[in-house]
Amino acid sequence: MITIKDLSKSYDGQKMAVDHINLDIRDGDIFGFVGLNGAGKSTTIKCLVGILEFNEGEILINGRSIKASPMECKKDLAYISDNPEIYAYMRGIDYVKFILSVYNRPYDNDRVVALAREFEIDDVLGNLVSSYSHGMKQKLVLMAAFLHEPKLLVLDEPFVGLDPKATHMLKTMMKDYAAKGNTIFFSTHVLEVAEKLCNKVAIIKNGRIVVSGTMEEITQSSSLEEFFLEVNNE
Amino acid sequence: MNKFFLLTKAFFLAGFSVNRRRNSQKPVFQQLGIFALIFLAASSFYNFMFFFGSMLGPSSEEGGVFGVSGDKETVIYVLSMAAFIAFAGTFSLMQNTLFGGRDFEFLQSLPLKTSTVIAAKITAVMLFVIGEDLLIFVPTALCYLIKTGDGIGALISLVAVFFVSFIPVLISCLLGTLVVLITRHLKNQNIFQVIVYGLYFLLIIALSFAMRAKGAASSAISNVLPHIKLFAGALRSNDPVQLLLFIGVNLGAFALVVLFVSLLYKPINSIKQKAGDGRYRVSRKANASVSSALFRKDMMMIFSKPGLLINSVMGPVLFTIMGIFVQLIPTASEDPEPARSFSVIALVPLFAFMLNSMTNAAAASISLEGKNFELLLSYPLSPANVIRSKIISALLLPSGISLIGSIAVTVIAFLKQNVDAYSIPLIITVLLAPQLSLVYTTIVSVLCNLRWPKIYYEADIQVVKNSKSVLFATLLCMLPSLTIGVVVFILCLLAPIAGLIAAVVIYGVMITVASVILRKKGNRLYIGVVSR
Numbered sequence: 078m079i080t081i082k083d084l085s086k087s088y089d090g091q092k093m094a095v096d097h098i099n100l101d102i103r104d105g106d107i108f109g110f111v112g113l114n115g116a117g118k119s120t121t122i123k124c125l126v127g128i129l130e131f132n133e134g135e136i137l138i139n140g141r142s143i144k145a146s147p148m149e150c151k152k153d154l155a156y157i158s159d160n161p162e163i164y165a166y167m168r169g170i171d172y173v174k175f176i177l178s179v180y181n182r183p184y185d186n187d188r189v190v191a192l193a194r195e196f197e198i199d200d201v202l203g204n205l206v207s208s209y210s211h212g213m214k215q216k217l218v219l220m221a222a223f224l225h226e227p228k229l230l231v232l233d234e235p236f237v238g239l240d241p242k243a244t245h246m247l248k249t250m251m252k253d254y255a256a257k258g259n260t261i262f263f264s265t266h267v268l269e270v271a272e273k274l275c276n277k278v279a280i281i282k283n284g285r286i287v288v289s290g291t292m293e294e295i296t297q298s299s300s301l302e303e304f305f306l307e308v309n310n311e
Numbered sequence: 312m313n314k315f316f317l318l319t320k321a322f323f324l325a326g327f328s329v330n331r332r333r334n335s336q337k338p339v340f341q342q343l344g345i346f347a348l349i350f351l352a353a354s355s356f357y358n359f360m361f362f363f364g365s366m367l368g369p370s371s372e373e374g375g376v377f378g379v380s381g382d383k384e385t386v387i388y389v390l391s392m393a394a395f396i397a398f399a400g401t402f403s404l405m406q407n408t409l410f411g412g413r414d415f416e417f418l419q420s421l422p423l424k425t426s427t428v429i430a431a432k433i434t435a436v437m438l439f440v441i442g443e444d445l446l447i448f449v450p451t452a453l454c455y456l457i458k459t460g461d462g463i464g465a466l467i468s469l470v471a472v473f474f475v476s477f478i479p480v481l482i483s484c485l486l487g488t489l490v491v492l493i494t495r496h497l498k499n500q501n502i503f504q505v506i507v508y509g510l511y512f513l514l515i516i517a518l519s520f521a522m523r524a525k526g527a528a529s530s531a532i533s534n535v536l537p538h539i540k541l542f543a544g545a546l547r548s549n550d551p552v553q554l555l556l557f558i559g560v561n562l563g564a565f566a567l568v569v570l571f572v573s574l575l576y577k578p579i580n581s582i583k584q585k586a587g588d589g590r591y592r593v594s595r596k597a598n599a600s601v602s603s604a605l606f607r608k609d610m611m612m613i614f615s616k617p618g619l620l621i622n623s624v625m626g627p628v629l630f631t632i633m634g635i636f637v638q639l640i641p642t643a644s645e646d647p648e649p650a651r652s653f654s655v656i657a658l659v660p661l662f663a664f665m666l667n668s669m670t671n672a673a674a675a676s677i678s679l680e681g682k683n684f685e686l687l688l689s690y691p692l693s694p695a696n697v698i699r700s701k702i703i704s705a706l707l708l709p710s711g712i713s714l715i716g717s718i719a720v721t722v723i724a725f726l727k728q729n730v731d732a733y734s735i736p737l738i739i740t741v742l743l744a745p746q747l748s749l750v751y752t753t754i755v756s757v758l759c760n761l762r763w764p765k766i767y768y769e770a771d772i773q774v775v776k777n778s779k780s781v782l783f784a785t786l787l788c789m790l791p792s793l794t795i796g797v798v799v800f801i802l803c804l805l806a807p808i809a810g811l812i813a814a815v816v817i818y819g820v821m822i823t824v825a826s827v828i829l830r831k832k833g834n835r836l837y838i839g840v841v842s843r
Contacts, residue, residue, distance in 0.1 A: 148693060149691075
């Protein structure tokens with residue numbers, strides 16, 4: 078599903094935010110991307126979804142280059158940023174309709190209401206997004222992403238701001254979604270979640286991939302948290 | 312006191328993007344060159360504003376170039392105009408600086424007095440206005456000094472520049488605070504604020520025309536802004552005591568307003584908008600095309616941001632008002648001769664070119680996406696789709712108002728017999744000119760915003776009023792539009808058909824060139840918005 082070859086990105090032409098990284102993620106994978114603050118997780122994700130241009134390398138989504146065919150690649154993915162500060166002047170329902178229109182998907186009110194009920198935001202869909210709490214915005218963005226059924230879900234810190242119930246529900250939804258053959262790529266600081274949820278993981282440090290592989294390979298002798306701290310203390 | 316200076320510096324740097332310029336990697340001589348260029352361009356812009364203001368003052372027959380005679384009177388007049396422009400221009404700026412930011416909770420959590428925060432916020436705006444006043448005043452001061460050699464007078468005037476806009480800004484501050492206080496809990500507060508702003512501007516224009524009808528410019532302005540009388544007295548008699556009194560009055564007014572706004576700051580920011588009952592209706596057309604979904608989103612954005620809405624409608628509304636007032640308000644000659652009537656309607660395209668070139672809402676439309684621009688880039692949307700939507704949404708409202716305005720101006724021209732059947736080309740120019748100028752301004756504004764985007768900011772006003780994109784859009788639209796306006800005006804007086812052809816050809820070429828640049832560079836600039 079995702080192939081990243083020799084990806085490099087520098088903001089100022091000198092310091093590399095992402096330095097020649099390579100990743101291979103298959104259909105049905107739940108891929109955890111972990112690293113310290115400023116390690117290069119968000120930059121990699123923004124390059125992956127076509128927000129940032131990159132200096133070197135190639136990113137293929139479903140065999141298509143994000144540089145050469147951005148529109149086709151973007152049709153297959155949904156990106157959820159770490160900051161759910163979406164259009165404050167829209168009502169929740171307007172945002173949902175907007176996303177469905179952008180992805181050329183039909184609006185099905187029953188489905189919208191059912192999913193909103195699962196996320197427990199069905200009673201506020203008619204309110205302005207500006208009146209939502211951080212967690213409610215996060216739920217709305219997640220709900221809209223699931224509605225247009227992308228083959229690839231890219232999430233930057235998806236559990237930040239969610240209440241325990243919503244976190245549990247999201248984890249379940251992610252598992253079910255991947256079980257259908259879709260791919261999930263997400264960054265997180267919550268290593269316990271990554272360990273339980275992901276079948277593959279990569280640790281990034283100073284823009285470089287330090288280790289990448291299946292969860293079993295990485296956690297053979299220790300937990301992901303211990304391994305992560307060991308890697309970052311070196 | 313230290314906290315006050317620290318906060319003022321922080322608000323000023325944040326509000327007017329000074330830090331970005333300070334961190335620039337460009338060589339010193341290049342930075343100086345850019346600064347000189349911006350200074351010259353801004354000077355020209357403000358001197359055009361001065362020219363615009365002077366047109367509202369008394370006519371040249373009443374004495375002097377701007378209706379003022381004597382060097383000292385000219386200095387007083389220029390400073391009075393600066394104060395008047397501050398009075399007209401800081402209403403929404405002040406309102407947004409005080410109540411539009413997202414820093415309320417953060418500031419409240421710090422060990423700071425509310426009055427210190429308010430004083431710092433108002434001072435940050437004052438500093439910006441003083442900068443503008445200096446741009447207006449420096450050329451006049453130099454001329455005055457060279458011509459008269461009166462050092463004390465020049466010094467008094469220079470001191471006055473730092474205080475002359477205090478009271479107008481404070482009045483804006485009070486009005487802005489009261490409007491927010493009244494409208495804060497309303498569902499359609501944005502629309503209400505825009506209406507209040509429109510009425511406020513209408514009042515200012517009416518006041519300007521009233522001044523024109525009454526008499527000498529500086530005395531007329533000082534009747535509106537009486538504190539200027541003190542400064543005028545100080546300059547006329549080179550009296551430092553009056554100057555000190557002038558400074559004292561301004562600082563006293565500043566202290567009172569700070570105290571007043573401090574009392575309201577917390578209650579106003581604590582009022583929460585009603586969340587609503589969460590109910591909604593699904594329209595029959597729930598499935599929209601990509602273009603219409605984008606357009607709908609952009610229109611929602613325009614209507615949700617008072618500053619942007621004001622920028623969208625101010626030009627067409629003002630040119631309509633000017634076009635009507637200039638025909639209805641009597642001037643020195645009560646019985647207009649045919650030649651004068653003709654010149655009055657020929658002024659309308661000039662007004663339209665000049666005022667519509669300020670309709671630069673599109674220069675902030677991409678910046679206002681803020682962090683959402685990253686999301687926009689992750690959607691399967693072509694740059695052309697987004698750019699087209701920005702242009703159409705920015706054009707729709709002002710061009711509608713401008714068309715209605717043109718028709719109203721034309722109807723009045725017919726009723727007042729300011730045009731006749733032989734002036735059909737002139738009427739077509741009056742109907743067409745505003746639309747042409749709006750199309751040009753919108754395309755150039757979008758280009759400027761793509762070139763100088765600012766998607767990380769604290770308050771909307773920072774991108775709506777003070778961003779580099781808005782500044783360049785204003786310069787790139789206003790300077791050529793004024794030049795074309797004057798050319799078209801003169802040609803319209805000589806032969807209306809020539810004026811019409813000139814307007815269509817010149818604007819046609821400019822619109823074509825701007826469109827070609829947008830088509831060629833738009834995609835590249837769009838993709839680079841986040842990277843830059």
